[in-house]
Amino acid sequence: MTLGTAVADIVDLFYPELCPACNRTIMKFEDRLCMDCLFELPFTDMHNIEDNMIEQRLWGKLDFEAATAMLYFKKGGRVQNALHQLKYHGHLDIGRKLGEMLADELLKCSRFDDVDVVVPVPLHPEKLSSRGYNQCDLIAEGMENKGYMVCLDALSRSLHNPSQTRKGIYKRWENVSGIFSLHNAAELKNKHVLLIDDVITSGATLEACAKALKRIPGIRVSIAAVACAE
Numbered sequence: 001m002t003l004g005t006a007v008a009d010i011v012d013l014f015y016p017e018l019c020p021a022c023n024r025t026i027m028k029f030e031d032r033l034c035m036d037c038l039f040e041l042p043f044t045d046m047h048n049i050e051d052n053m054i055e056q057r058l059w060g061k062l063d064f065e066a067a068t069a070m071l072y073f074k075k076g077g078r079v080q081n082a083l084h085q086l087k088y089h090g091h092l093d094i095g096r097k098l099g100e101m102l103a104d105e106l107l108k109c110s111r112f113d114d115v116d117v118v119v120p121v122p123l124h125p126e127k128l129s130s131r132g133y134n135q136c137d138l139i140a141e142g143m144e145n146k147g148y149m150v151c152l153d154a155l156s157r158s159l160h161n162p163s164q165t166r167k168g169i170y171k172r173w174e175n176v177s178g179i180f181s182l183h184n185a186a187e188l189k190n191k192h193v194l195l196i197d198d199v200i201t202s203g204a205t206l207e208a209c210a211k212a213l214k215r216i217p218g219i220r221v222s223i224a225a226v227a228c229a230e
């Protein structure tokens, strides 16, 4: 045992790494999520299914090739805990881990096999400066670790929209339309873009992002999120 590993072991003893989904201590052989969570997470397995629940939710709202979400999100459940740690407690590595898991799922799936580039849904600059990072960028970084090409700055959010959580559906749609600006358009011409988000709710944000992307000639857009409500 070297001095470095001895020090690391002592640090682990007093400050063990905790699983962001269930709060148990992470063992040395585990990677950012405990084995129990890896087996118990509620995977949707909907990537290969045409007309899946997410696609039905987005029909008529945006023009897309395929859409999916990897996990079901339940109040107080492991997925909500992990995403909460990512968004509000600076647990950045869980974002990358979830991105790697999403990539593993999509790389097995023929409906997503010709994706050229991953584009994350952007955060408003004010939120970005208060949080310090965009959780969707970290998910994209995880996908990059698995070989996907990623363009982090293809879209930016141009207006502040107040918190959407207390608004009705109609207001939510009104709230996000036309707030995304496009960059690097030439690089995305004729490409199949995978637009990624942490959680799909109403789809209003994705619709506005897809509308901005669709101004690029020849572009095709697919959608993937880490989670969706059941």
Ligand SMILES: [Zn+2]
Binding pocket: 019, 020, 021, 022, 023, 024, 033, 034, 035, 036, 037, 038
């Ligand atoms: Zn766990």
